[in-house]
Every structure is written in C-alpha cells, then in structure tokens.
Amino acid sequence: MPADLRAVLHHANPDLSRFDPLERILFFDDFDRGLQGWTALIGNYEHSLDSVLPEYRDLRPPMLSNLTAWDTGTAGSFSGTYTLKLATRPRAGGMAVAVKRTTYRHAGPIRLEAYFTFKPEAGELRLSETDVRAAGVLFDLQHGDRQPGDKLRVMPHIRYLNALDGQAAGRWQFKQKRSPLHAIGDEGKTRSHFHLSAEGWEDLPGGEQLLCYNEIATKQNWHYLRLDFDLASMSFLGLRCNDRSFDVSAARPMTMPAMANLWCMLNILFWVETDCDKRAFLYLDSVLLSAALPDELPDEPSA
C-alpha cells in the first residue's frame, strides 16, 4: 500500500490518529475492550509458591478502572471509559506490574506507544507531588533459536523518576546493570533475577523533563510515550514523551546469555513504584505496538 494512502487511512481513524505507528500494527490495546493479554507478573516458582524470590511475591496485579475520584466522581479515560490501572500497596518501595507476552516475527525496529498518567492515592488534601517514585516500561527480549553468534536475552529498561526519598527528580533513566541470577527449585530448568530492583538506575543524559502533574491529587493529565527499539541490533532507537524527544545513544539495555525457554520472546512490561507509605497508581489508556516488517520475510535467519 502506498505510504501516503496508508497515512490518509490512518489519520482518518480518530482512534489511531493520536498514534504514529510504524508500517504494521502488531497490537492496539484500548482497555475499553478488556485486558487484551495484560496480566500480573509473578516470579518463577517450582514445587511451591514459597520458591518465588521475595521481591516477586507481591507485585500487585492490573485492574480496569474508570478513574473515579473522591471529590469529582468518574472521569473515564483519555479515550472511552476504562483504563488499565496498576496500584501499589501503601508501603514505600512497593510496585505494581502489568505484562503482555508475545514473540516476534522479524528482527527489526519496533515502536511502543502509550497514553499514560500516574498519581498517588488521594488520601490527603495535599498536592502529594513527590509520593509516586517512578513509572516505567521495559521490553524483555531474546534472540531466536537460530540466531548466528552469541544468543542473548536483552532487557531494555526505561523509567521516569518522579521523586526519590521525598525529593522531586523529574528525569528519565535506563538500567544496564544486572541483578544476580538465582536458581528456582531443583529441576535445573528455571532461574530468576529481580531486574526491577531499586539499584542500578542511570540517568539518561539530557533526560530531565517536567510533566504536567496538575494542582491537586485528583487532577490527572494524559501523557504520550513512544519508545523505539531495534530487534536486529538490540539497541535503543528513540524515546519521546509529550513534546520532548530524547537522545538515547547513551542508553543501554541489560544483556545476558540466552535462556533455555525464551526464544524470540517479546514481552512488554509497565510498572509503577511508590516512594512513601501511600498507594501509587499508573493508568494506561491505550497501548500500541508496531513494527517495520519487510513485504516478504526471508526464511533464513537475519544476519
């Protein structure tokens, strides 16, 4: 299809016109249509749930929310009524996570776009602008099983650090450093690492950005996020949030040797962290993953 015809069709659709997808849309999730594959993250286990690593035991699951505030009632979402909501426990450091698990067909550029917002629970009549610690997104990727050369698992991590230990931050970060791997159970098939730990985050050079938090805890503005990554070189291609495009040349993903059962994995994971003993909420209105796919996919593995 000619590119200009594709653009006309795309922009004629009000649901899609707010996105800038690459040529092929892999999924377009608006949570008015339900969960669409987004689920809770649990750590790996074998024989018993007691074998789950401690940090993974209570990552709170997603739910569908219509953004109802105690003072103004229901707002609905950026488009429609329902959002995917993540809510931490009211304990500093607490996290809530949603993950969608897929695989990929072609090792080329992928683009993740989302409309999101985050707020603390509005339990106090105060601005509470430093109560949410961070909101983040990561890919969990692995080469195909016929990849020539070193076969890797690659985990690009990006988060917006809103505040840390009560101090306002307002900057984007990435994580390259890995956490130790632990064997799970005794059958030798599964290992786990807690890659969402507080340690190892690095500031993205030039990554300072102030977001529209608004002026009370129940007012929330929707933000646009775009993350570009290349599955061929396993490197960051771009990051955009609202009016700012960031230079990601210094950002690096975590890499580690490929694992036995994760070939061609393409998982997307969103999470939120609270900085204090108060629940933090992340809301996703819609998420779109797109790819640049060649017209015909070769049978041989990509070089």
Place this chain on the structure above:
Amino acid sequence: MRESQTIVIARNEEWRGAFATEPCEAAWASEAVFFIRTLSASGAGAAQSAHVQISPDGMNWCDEGEVIRLPGEPGVSFCRVTHFGGWLRLAGELSPGVSVRVIAYLALKE
C-alpha cells in the same frame, strides 16, 4: 461474549489478626464472586470469616453485608456480591493465635 476478569487479590499470603485485602476496582462488572482457597491453617478455634466491603472512592469503606468463611483446612469457599459500586475488598479479624495461608480471588463478570 461477556467481559470477565479474575484478580488474584492475595497469593500465598498469611492472614492473622486484623486484615484487609487491597482495593479492587470493579465498576465495569455487574457480578462478583470472592473465592478463598486455604492452603494451610493453624490455631484451633471457632470458624473464621471475612466480610465484603464496598466504597465510593477506594479509601472510605463500609460493610456490604456478605460474609465469606475462611476454611480451617485446605479447601475453597466463596460468596457472591451484586450492586457493589466501583470498589470491592474483604476485611476481617482472626481470633488470637489463629492464622491462615490463602490464595484469595475476585472473579468479576460484566
């Protein structure tokens, strides 16, 4: 086809003394079933239970009326709720010396 979601509101969690599950948003649903699956229990005593609570805002709670039994040995119990507004949770208080290890579910349907 109906929308549906089962949320694991507590997994391999030990309840003792006063407890409450985390708030779950459920405005899209018209029916809810709470399940409690007891993995293990300790401390003899009278039957233990939790009660359903609802809220207009996820922060201020009141008793809805439904009660769910906490099985004293491995087993599953349930209770049904309708007309619950936008939030649901379970709350309760176990007798001194009693604890249960549970998986608790909220099964929502449109």
